[in-house]
Amino acid sequence: MIAIRFASLRHSNFSRLFAPKARCDCRILAKIEISTNTMTQHEKPAHVPPDFLPASLRNEARSISLSKGERLFNQGDTVEELFFIESGELKAIRLQLDGTQAIMVRAHAGDFFAESAMAVPRYTCHAEAVCPSRLLAFPVEAFRDALAQDGRFALAFSLTMASHARRQCSRQERLRLKRARERILHLLTCEGNANGVLEWRSPLVEMAEELGLEPETLYRTLRELEQEGTIERNRSRIRLLRPG
Known part of the structure; x- marks a missing residue:
């Protein structure tokens, strides 16, 4: 889009300036500034689930979009799904007995989220979007079945969880530092x-x-x-x- 800005004019009567057959006089226009707006907005591309995810699970996934601060689930809700973060960031927050909150996990684009919930009947934390986020939700029962039936998938997913566990260990180590x-x-x-x-x-x-x-x-x-x-x-x- 071309934007033309008139910085100052000798004549205040625009009809005289742009009258038919009028000749352009450089003394009339003190300055004409022409600028081209070429700014475009670049969005970070969404992550895709890893190749080791079976096609059967991909077919059962549903998409979820969350705005900043929106809850995905609440502490105590029945576990029905686990998630893969395509874009954005989520955090898991646990309510303490004294009423305070503790951030248990932060997960980013490319991470699985709430995968530990496969081992319990109810979510043990709140889940909240740190920023606008897009997720894929997988039925937890279908995920368990795929792990039981597909050894290659089970091994690859286990290695991914081991990497997440190392990150959590680093986080706990960090919080024990005093300064x-x-x-x-x-x-x-x-x-x-x-x-x-x-x-x-x-x-x-x-x-x-x-x-x-x-x-x-x-x-x-x-x-x-x-x-x-x-x-x-x-x-x-x-x-x-x-x-x-």
Whole structure:
């Protein structure tokens, strides 16, 4: 789309300026600025379920879209489905006896979610979308049957769950660290990519919850790490430049 902006005009009478047979006088227009708007919105492509998922399960899946903050299920609901996250992010929240909430799991695009619910009759946590998210929901009984009947699928899924378990162990290890600085550096080391970059598209208050820190403590510590050259931040990215 071409946008033409008239910055200033010598004549205020537009009819005189654009009258028939009028000649363009450079003195009349002090400035004409022409700009082309070429911005396009790029959406992160959705993840697809892994190849090891049997066709029978794919055929039984249903799509779910969640808005930010929307609940997927509640603690105590009967287990009926488990999920694969195509895009977005979810967190599992457990209500404690004292009325507080604890984040048990954060899952991202490309992860299975609530797979441990196959072993219990009711969900043990709330599930909530951290941002707009799209999921595939699989009937839990069909998933159990496929695992029992397809050895290749069972092995591949078990290895995937082992990887998730390692991430959870790292998370528990991180929460046992006493200093905010140590928790942040542990997160960047364990969850960042090969270049030391952590993509964090949620508000920083969500990171504070994940790390078990007060938001003000997180903001202050990130600023200190940035000032000393240990990390650099660019919008949704935090890069570890050197070990703390």
